[in-house]
Structure formats: C-alpha cells, structure tokens
Amino acid sequence: MQELLQNFGISEQLFTYVIMPLLIFVARVGDVSINTLRIMFMMNGKKTIVPILGFLESMIWLLAIGQIFQNINNPMSYIAYAAGFGTGTYVGMYFEEKLALGRVLVRVITPKPLTELLEYMKERDFRFTNVGAEGRYGKVQLTFTVMKRDALPDFIAKLKSVDEKAFYTIESVKRVSEDDLNVMDDKPRFNLSFLSRARN
Known part of the structure; x- marks a missing residue:
C-alpha cells in the first residue's frame, strides 16, 4: 500500500488523516441519505425500490465501518463518521422534500x-x-x-x-381508496432516472 501511495505522490500521513476520513465521510453521507429515501419509499408503498435501497445502504455502511476498524486509532475517522451521519441526514431530507412523493x-x-x-x-x-x-x-x-x-x-x-x-x-397518507388518488401514481417533481425505472 505504501508503495502505491508513493507512486501517486501521496504520503501515508496524508492518506491516513485526510483521504481516508474523507472517504468515510462520503460513504456515511451516502448510506444515511439512502436510508432516509428508503424509509420514505417504504411509507409510500414502493415495494420494488425499497429492497434495492436497503442493499445499497447496508453495503456502504459495511464499507465505512470496516474502514473505521482498520483505522481504529485515528480520531479523524470517528469525526468523519459522525459528520457524515449529520450531513447525510440533511441531504436525505433535501431529496425527500424535492421528490415530494405521497x-x-x-x-x-x-x-x-x-x-x-x-x-x-x-x-x-x-x-x-x-x-x-x-x-x-x-x-x-x-x-x-x-x-x-x-x-x-x-x-x-x-x-x-x-x-x-x-x-x-x-x-x-399511505393510500387512498379512489384509483385516481392512488399514491402509487405519484411522481417526483424532478427526474432521477434510476428512481423512475424502479417505480415502473
């Protein structure tokens, strides 16, 4: 690993205290955001996309927590993990508001x-x-x-x-009785291609 880092001109200290915490932060933002969206889709009865989001969320979380254990003596990893959780919560709420489903x-x-x-x-x-x-x-x-x-x-x-x-x-409201008011027909206010495919 050290030789690979040196080939890219990256010192071990830079990787340990800057790059690795940054990667943990990004991963945590991703899995917490996905968790927020997963709960939103679950509350709206989107049975197709929820398992996919659950898989992605757990995979990203395992990668992030694995790096925490590998860098257990690095305090920056813990700060990045916590900061990623807080930021991910905000990002998830932002996307949930923009989708405006249900x-x-x-x-x-x-x-x-x-x-x-x-x-x-x-x-x-x-x-x-x-x-x-x-x-x-x-x-x-x-x-x-x-x-x-x-x-x-x-x-x-x-x-x-x-x-x-x-x-x-x-x-x-999860569901209403009239067909023309079915929440399953709701569409977000902006397009996300992978979400559109999952709803079909």
Missing part, C-alpha cells in the same frame, strides 16, 4: 367558514369535506382534504392569506 391529509379548524378557501379547493379539484363541529369556545368549521405533497405549500399559503390564525394539522 399525499397528506390536512385538517383545518376555523371559527367560521372560509368560503374563499373552499372555492380555491374547488377550482383545483381538491376532494374535501367541510362540517360543523363543537370546539372549546363554541361552534367551529372543520375541513378535511387530501392532496399531493407538492401542492401543500401553495395550499398553506392560501390558507394563511385567508385566515392567518387558522389552526391546521398535516398527516402523511
């Missing part, structure tokens, strides 16, 4: 009917139910709707513009 259930509770919001949902063909209910301080209006996740930011912005103090909750 649907969400939104509940909106207001003291009075929000006619403008209901018209907004009708214009965009949202399925919703609006009912009267009893709250702590009297009568309220309760609105249920299911929408694609990528439509959520615009919906919340509209809700805030109509009633800034409106109370709402959001929950993930």
Whole structure:
C-alpha cells in the first residue's frame, strides 16, 4: 500500500488523516441519505425500490465501518463518521422534500367558514369535506382534504392569506381508496432516472 501511495505522490500521513476520513465521510453521507429515501419509499408503498435501497445502504455502511476498524486509532475517522451521519441526514431530507412523493391529509379548524378557501379547493379539484363541529369556545368549521405533497405549500399559503390564525394539522397518507388518488401514481417533481425505472 505504501508503495502505491508513493507512486501517486501521496504520503501515508496524508492518506491516513485526510483521504481516508474523507472517504468515510462520503460513504456515511451516502448510506444515511439512502436510508432516509428508503424509509420514505417504504411509507409510500414502493415495494420494488425499497429492497434495492436497503442493499445499497447496508453495503456502504459495511464499507465505512470496516474502514473505521482498520483505522481504529485515528480520531479523524470517528469525526468523519459522525459528520457524515449529520450531513447525510440533511441531504436525505433535501431529496425527500424535492421528490415530494405521497399525499397528506390536512385538517383545518376555523371559527367560521372560509368560503374563499373552499372555492380555491374547488377550482383545483381538491376532494374535501367541510362540517360543523363543537370546539372549546363554541361552534367551529372543520375541513378535511387530501392532496399531493407538492401542492401543500401553495395550499398553506392560501390558507394563511385567508385566515392567518387558522389552526391546521398535516398527516402523511399511505393510500387512498379512489384509483385516481392512488399514491402509487405519484411522481417526483424532478427526474432521477434510476428512481423512475424502479417505480415502473
């Protein structure tokens, strides 16, 4: 190994304290990001791609942890491993947000009917139910709707513009009964070729 490093002009110290920790960091970012995506696809019922991501995640993790054991006396390896985990979590969340797969259930509770919001949902063909209910301080209006996740930011912005103090909750939905609302038909907002093939 030392002769190979010398052929590339890399000293053993540079490899041990810089290159190897960097490789561990990159590997950890990769496996944690894949783990986040795997959980997201699993929650959305993507049975084809989940095992593939699980295989890649475990393989990368084994490679990273193997290098940790080989460099057990190198503190930079531990720092790179931990830093890779934190960075990988952020990267995974970023991709999860960009993919915006699945649907969400939104509940909106207001003291009075929000006619403008209901018209907004009708214009965009949202399925919703609006009912009267009893709250702590009297009568309220309760609105249920299911929408694609990528439509959520615009919906919340509209809700805030109509009633800034409106109370709402959001929950993930794995599957809905109507065929045209099946989450299996959802597509990400940007294309990743290997993910597109896995969904088919």
